[in-house]
Amino acid sequence: MIKWVKNVTVIATSAVLLSGCSVFSSDEDVVVMAELPVFEATYKPQIAWSTSIGDGVDKYYSQLQPAVDDDAVYVAARDGEVAAFSIKKGKELWSIDLSDHNSNEFNRSARISGGIGLDFDTLYVGTENAQVFAIDKEKGEIKWVSEVNGEVIAQPVYDSGLVVIHTSRGDLIALDGDTGEQRWALPNAQPRLTLRSSATPSIAQGGVIYGRADGYVSAALLETGQPLWQLPAARAYGATELDRIADADMKPVIVNGTVYALAYNGNLVAIDLLKGEQLWAKPYSGYNDISVAGRDIYLTDYRGYVFSINRSNGEQNWSNKQLAYRNLTGVTIANDFIVVGDAEGYLHWIDRETGQFVAQQELDSDGLYIEPVATSTHLYLQTRSGDLIAIEKPILNVE
The missing domain is CATH 2.40.128.630 (Lipocalin)
Incomplete structure (x- = not known):
């Protein structure tokens, strides 16, 4: 059974766990978690220190x-x-x-x-x-x-x-x-x-920008809460309520007056912050936070595919599908690399330019559920069982 994916909530009634198992009593997996990629590592991450915080988040959903x-x-x-x-x-x-x-x-x-x-x-x-x-x-x-x-x-x-x-x-x-x-x-x-x-909302230029469960990305005035604009990143469609889930469920990223947001069963969109007008939209579906560095956007979709996308026009630079259905975290920038975690507790290091793996770390057999936080020198990662791990960032290649 595929574990640690987001829950689906029926308001005021019940909760259903989205997983690789059928919701109709079958014991067979609908999807199969990809095997751990095997490759020749070209980088060796170094752990600076580690400690722990209680029992972490245990088996519960948490952000x-x-x-x-x-x-x-x-x-x-x-x-x-x-x-x-x-x-x-x-x-x-x-x-x-x-x-x-x-x-x-x-x-x-x-x-x-x-x-x-x-x-x-x-x-x-x-x-x-x-x-x-x-x-x-x-x-x-x-x-x-x-x-x-x-x-x-x-x-x-x-x-x-x-x-x-x-x-x-x-x-x-x-x-x-x-x-x-x-x-x-x-x-x-x-x-x-x-x-x-x-x-999680983002705040910029006196406005609060946030994704909504109905698939809209919206902005409100920080001082008063007055709505400013709303724009759909996804539209509900399909034969069942499960098919029609269309959350814009990640923290919008704002760079130079442009809002970038991703929706489940929807699109990756670029929106003019002040006007609330769509600049472009591309059909990507996901619920994890995205990252922006330089000219590119990096994201993981609901299948566990990893993408690099040009942020000026939404055109795809590369995709990596070798982590399919491993229930990935969002993406963190680590200088020339990006990192993503998975439900089996591995942190995967990927070259930003090529999309190829460069390193792999097993950090917690109970799993990783959230991407690391980056500073100029380290990544700080909290694991499902409560470990707090500081990992040295690689030296930036300035050539």
């Missing part, structure tokens, strides 16, 4: 990802632990368990599911218990807790004194960064059947 600044790496586990580690050696600086907070007295655990968001001096994490916590990043002390209307399973995003939350109900909510008080809310209607996730 938890480390946050990094010049001093520390901040990481959270689903059961409630949040910790900071020194960026150079991985030494624990502080830790706190949000399950011990009185707001979680009657909950099974903190069930942290969204984060970590980071501003100058504060961390923001969201929970399936419909809470947002603000934590002092130096002391590890809770500043405030706010209840919101819906699970917070996307990363909170901070800008200009506001913390923007995209809930599982589809609502976009802005909280005051100092107090946690709600400043505005923008409701969005949800389809009956959606992927079990919410798109």
Whole structure:
């Protein structure tokens, strides 16, 4: 059975796990996970240090990802632990368990599911218990807790004194960064059947840009929540509700006034940020975050294919289909390479120019579920079982 793919949620009724197994009681796989690629490695990644954070996210769906600044790496586990580690050696600086907070007295655990968001001096994490916590990043002390209307399973995003939350109900909510008080809310209607996730918003030029479960990419004014524009990246079609799932379920990337976004059962689109006009659209379907570097976009689609695409016109540079149905993460840029993780715990290193494999690391047999966070010198990766691993980035080839 193929594991660790996104859930599908039937609003107010039940949840179905999308996997390689048939939903009609057959034990045979509909799709087959590709065998681990075999090749001659031309690069050897080096692990700088590793540590752990509780039990990680275990078997649950999660979008938890480390946050990094010049001093520390901040990481959270689903059961409630949040910790900071020194960026150079991985030494624990502080830790706190949000399950011990009185707001979680009657909950099974903190069930942290969204984060970590980071501003100058504060961390923001969201929970399936419909809470947002603000934590002092130096002391590890809770500043405030706010209840919101819906699970917070996307990363909170901070800008200009506001913390923007995209809930599982589809609502976009802005909280005051100092107090946690709600400043505005923008409701969005949800389809009956959606992927079990919410798109992390992006903020640029005074606007909040976000993907919606109905396949639209939308923009709202950061200060007030007033809608600015919306554009479909996917349109629902098909004979069944499952066929008609059309989430724009990844964090939009904004470069030089252009928004790039990807939708499940839809397209990769380029949109003019200020006008909300489509510049081009290409038929790619996926739900993981994409990356942009130089002139190119890098993405993984729902099948586990990896693509390099020219961001000026959407034309494909190359594709790599050797990781099919290995339930890949999104893509992280590592100088001349890109990296993607898979559900068996391997991190795959691919040449940005050719699409060929250059290295492979087995990091966690329980699997990788989120792409690494990159700094100028390292990649920081959180594994499903809770390992936090710092990997040295290769030296940039400047020839």
